[in-house]
Amino acid sequence: MTYEETIQYLYNSVPMFQKVGAVAYKEGLENTFALDNHFGNPHKAYKTIHIAGTNGKGSCSHTLAAILQAAGYTVGLYTSPHLKDFRERIRVNGKCISEKYVVDFVDKERAFFEPLHPSFFELTTALAFKYFKDSKVDVAVVEVGLGGRLDCTNIITPVLSVITNISFDHTQFLGDTLAKIAYEKAGIIKAHVPVVIGESNDETRQVFEAKAKETGSDIVFAEDLGDVENAKMEPNGGFTYTTKKFGTLYGELGGIYQVKNTATVLCSLQMLNKSGFNISETDIRQGFGNVVETTGLTGRWQKTHDAPTVICDTGHNVGGWEYLSRQLKMQQCKQMRIVFGMVDDKDVETVMNMLPKDAIYYFTKANNKRAIIEQDIMRLGYKLHLAGASYPDVKSAYRQAVKDADKEDFIFVGGSSYIVADFLSDCV
Numbered sequence: 427m428t429y430e431e432t433i434q435y436l437y438n439s440v441p442m443f444q445k446v447g448a449v450a451y452k453e454g455l456e457n458t459f460a461l462d463n464h465f466g467n468p469h470k471a472y473k474t475i476h477i478a479g480t481n482g483k484g485s486c487s488h489t490l491a492a493i494l495q496a497a498g499y500t501v502g503l504y505t506s507p508h509l510k511d512f513r514e515r516i517r518v519n520g521k522c523i524s525e526k527y528v529v530d531f532v533d534k535e536r537a538f539f540e541p542l543h544p545s546f547f548e549l550t551t552a553l554a555f556k557y558f559k560d561s562k563v564d565v566a567v568v569e570v571g572l573g574g575r576l577d578c579t580n581i582i583t584p585v586l587s588v589i590t591n592i593s594f595d596h597t598q599f600l601g602d603t604l605a606k607i608a609y610e611k612a613g614i615i616k617a618h619v620p621v622v623i624g625e626s627n628d629e630t631r632q633v634f635e636a637k638a639k640e641t642g643s644d645i646v647f648a649e650d651l652g653d654v655e656n657a658k659m660e661p662n663g664g665f666t667y668t669t670k671k672f673g674t675l676y677g678e679l680g681g682i683y684q685v686k687n688t689a690t691v692l693c694s695l696q697m698l699n700k701s702g703f704n705i706s707e708t709d710i711r712q713g714f715g716n717v718v719e720t721t722g723l724t725g726r727w728q729k730t731h732d733a734p735t736v737i738c739d740t741g742h743n744v745g746g747w748e749y750l751s752r753q754l755k756m757q758q759c760k761q762m763r764i765v766f767g768m769v770d771d772k773d774v775e776t777v778m779n780m781l782p783k784d785a786i787y788y789f790t791k792a793n794n795k796r797a798i799i800e801q802d803i804m805r806l807g808y809k810l811h812l813a814g815a816s817y818p819d820v821k822s823a824y825r826q827a828v829k830d831a832d833k834e835d836f837i838f839v840g841g842s843s844y845i846v847a848d849f850l851s852d853c854v
Contacts, residue, residue, distance in 0.1 A: 488723040520720050593745030649689065653693060725846045736839065762838065
C-alpha cells in the first residue's frame with residue numbers, strides 16, 4: 427500500500443475517536459498489553475515522561491521536548507490529535523515519523539493486530555513506542571490520549587508524571603464531577619514516581635494527594651511554588667516571564683493559558699534535574715524560545731496573517747475557553763470576526779455563552795462526522811445573541827470573513843481542534 431492508502435486503511439479499519447467519538451473508546455488495557463508484548467515491550471528501552479490533564483497537555487509536552495532537545499537528548503514525542511497529517515503524532519527530535527515506517531509497520535503487522543480489533547489509538551500507541559525504540563531515543567514525552575487510568579499509554583512507568591489541570595471534558599467516560607475526573611487522571615501516578623500537578627482546587631487536590639500517598643510518590647503543586655511571578659504579552663504573541671530562578675524568560679507560545687503551562691513546565695524541569703537529567707538554564711531558555719521550530723507545534727494562539735490579524739487556537743472545551751474568551755476581549759481591533767464550530771461531545775452552550783457578543787460570526791462545521799452542522803450552531807448562536815451566518819465548511823467561512831474584513835479587523839478561527847485542522851490544511 428501507499429502511505430495514503432495505509433492511512434485510509436487505519437482510519438477505516440480501526441475505530442478512531444477523532445472521527446467517530448465514543449464508539450472508538452475502549453476501556454481496559456488488554457489490547458495494549460497484547461500489542462506491547464508482541465513488540466517486545468519497546469517502551470522499556472528508554473525513559474518516559476507521562477503528561478495528563480484536561481488542557482495544556484500538548485503545550486507542556488512540546489515545550490518539555492524542546493528543552494530536552496536543547497539539552498542534547500534524543501527525544502521522542504507522542505501527542506494527539508494531529509491537525510494536518512497523522513505523522514504529527516509521532517516525532518523524534520521534532521521530525522515526524524517517516525511515511526515508509528508507517529507503511530511497513532501496517533504491512534508487516536496487520537496479520538497480528540487485525541484479529542485483536544484494536545482501536546486507532548491503541549494501534550498508534552504501539553506504533554509510537556516501537557518507533558521510539560528503533561530510533562534509540564533517550565527519553566519519550568508521552569501525552570495521555572483520554573483520561574489516564576485506563577488510557578493505553580498508561581503501561582509505561584515514567585521518571586516523572588505531570589497532570590496539568592482538571593476541568594469538565596469527556597464526562598461520559600471520566601465522570602461528572604471534578605473529583606471523579608481527577609481520579610481518572612491520577613491513574614497515571616505510579617509507585618515512587620514523582621508527580622507534578624499544574625493546577626488544582628480543594629476538590630481535586632485531595633484526590634491527587636491521596637493517590638500520591640497510596641503510591642509513595644513525591645507530589646509537587648506548581649501553583650504553590652510561584653515560579654512565575656509575572657507575565658507580559660509581547661507584540662508577536664509570546665510572553666516575557668519574570669521568574670524566581672531565571673529572572674526574565676521569553677516564551678514563544680502565545681495564549682494567556684501559557685502562563686499556567688509555563689509554571690507547570692518549570693516545576694517539571696526541577697523534578698527532572700533531581701532525577702538525574704542535566705538541563706541547564708541555557709537549555710531552558712533555548713527550548714522555551716523555540717518550541718514551534720524545534721517540535722512543530724501548531725494551533726496554540728497561532729498567528730497566520732497580518733492586516734487583518736488572523737489567529738487560530740485549538741481550545742475546544744469549557745476550561746480552554748475560560749482563557750480564550752478573556753484573551754478575545756483583550757484584542758484591540760475595528761471589528762472582530764469569528765469562524766466557529768464545535769463537535770457533539772462538548773458543552774457547546776456553556777462555551778458559546780463565553781463568546782463575545784459584539785463579534786460577527788461565521789458558523790461552520792469541520793470535515794468530521796462528530797461536527798455539529800453549521801445551521802444548528804448558528805441557531806444556538808442566535809439564541810445567545812451572537813450574530814452571523816452559516817457556511818458549509820471552514821474554507822468558505824474563512825474566505826467570507828477575509829472578504830468582509832478591513833485591515834484593522836481581527837479574525838479568530840476555532841471552537842474545535844478539527845476546525846483548526848481544516849483551516850491549517852485548506853486556508854494557510
